[in-house]
Amino acid sequence: MSKEAWVWTFVIAYWIYCIYWGIQGARKSRTASAYMIAGRQLPMWLFILAATATSFSGWTFIGHPGLIWRDGLAYAFASFYVLTIPITGTFFAKRQWLLGKRYGFITPGDMYAYYYGTEWMRWLVVIVAFLYSSFYSSVQLIASGALFHDVAGVPLVTGSILLAAVVVFYVAAGGLRSIAWVDALQCILLIAGIIVLGAFVLHSVGGWADLAPKIGALDRKYLEIPGGPGAKPGTPGMIAFTSGTTIWTGMMILTYMFSLMGIQASPAFTMWAFSNKNPRPFPWQQAIASTFFVGFALFFFTAIQGMGGRVVGPEIGVTSDRDLVPKLMHTYLPGVWLAFVTIGALAAMQSTAAPYIGTGSTILARDVYFRYIRPRAGHAEQIWTSRVFAVVITAVALVIALNSRAALVMLGGLATAFGTLMYIGLLGVCYGWPIRRMGAVLGLLVGIVTVMVTDTNISPWPQTFGFLWTIHSAGWGLGVGLLVALVVSRLFPDSEEIRERQREVRAWLNDIDRPSESQKAWRKAMWVVVPVWYLFAIGPFAVLGNSAFSFLGFPPLWAWQIVWWLLGIIMMWALCFKAGLSFLGEAQIQRAERDTKIVVQEVAPAIAGGSDAGPEGREEAGR
């Protein structure tokens, strides 16, 4: 069979799987919450795979190795996002689940608006969610169209629309349950695809014995973080007082990670948290599935693609970071494996696009349509409205994408930085930081403006403020936004009614999630361990890795990354399980089942058929 025939065979089998789960999801989703948050019934293993697939997009598959090829091992530090993306979940997922369970929140807007006592928070979340669901997702859909064009020869526009149509079908038909089932398969394909491509590249260039010395002989700029001990004076290392340019200093690596930490703080992940039957999968998703399994693929095999590509690039004609992976695929993969890796790449892209489109459309349906336009909309009307929104936002985004790709990449990139800003709201809701109504709203607004001004890709003054002092816009946005939130909160206290509501939330949360003595001791230790890990693994002290140690032929900086990744897995275990940040005991889970105090109605009481049927009761029917 030809390569194209293999690709089509795999793609069609994959589409059948997607469509099957779209139909299955539609049959089971009879209530708004069953459709929107899988009736809070997602099983453990499904969440572990689905949340992992959502976290790592087509960027991981195509863009990330490309940038390692372009910028070398200094950029490869970005692979630490296998830890920094889920660590946000470690801090916030369990407590968001608890709040969703107790108060019946369906959207993140429900949670923020209730806690802070202002609809402004709902609207700000809608804006952030919309950015994610349209532009960030659309970047993925277009990237999948481009790949499809490259391997199967389908024209870009046709391919993009065809691929997007399948995604929209299962998202719109089945809601979050279908998304989870498809994401589960996509997670395995994504990880396996990266490993297969890396292994073929390594094998084809003569194995590690041949490749390692060639990598070691590359120009120093590909093997070191600029600056560091012994560097020429004036070479950037920890920080550079520049603007308008991206230099991978220690500070840039650290604050770029802040931007990626926004992924699991995003509105979509709040809904993933709400959708779980219980919080048992959280620590496993964070410490094992993300940090270990995806890390394993990235620190070994993505790095081989990038650094190996640097060695063989001139022979196979790699001219830009974008065509590294397609060129490697065409050059080194036989037909059946080319098809397999293609599906892996498509899976990486679509597994990110689908949940953002799905949650974005349900957020619009609940927080705008149901809340402001048709408060009496029943279950079916809410579900159908979500479906229409899913189709409309994807269609609009595709039109923009196909007409102005530059704008799309720019806005898509902003989405994760905006996600980071949700930390401001989450720190108040989950941990009782002294952030009040006015502080939360202004902090978020100022954060959004700060991101836009300091982001090189969108700033009106990129040469003056773009990534100022090699601090990523997410770092500036979070820093300035949080400062404004805290200061304004001191100046404008809340009304007694809101304070009473927050006291009730705090009292319950702190009681049900009270750490044990052993967890307290671990947490105390982690206050030292985590900052030390950040400073050495991805922060300013990572420059020491330029010449610290090496083993098995790995250049020193690569060896440094592998060692800190392994230490990172142990740190995540300590945080998630031992310190109990994302772990909840059996007794507490049982208690959370009973302690409900529903404040968000799925439908108006008259439509639900009387006030005796609470939302949890209605979800039973939807299973």
Add this chain to the structure above:
Amino acid sequence: MKIGLPEIWTFGVVIFAILFMVVYFGAVGR
């Protein structure tokens, strides 16, 4: 310290990664 599933998995995968490196890059890859 009690050794449960989290410990078995965490330290298991770390040991696996080290062994994999030694075998794949140290022996087979050569």
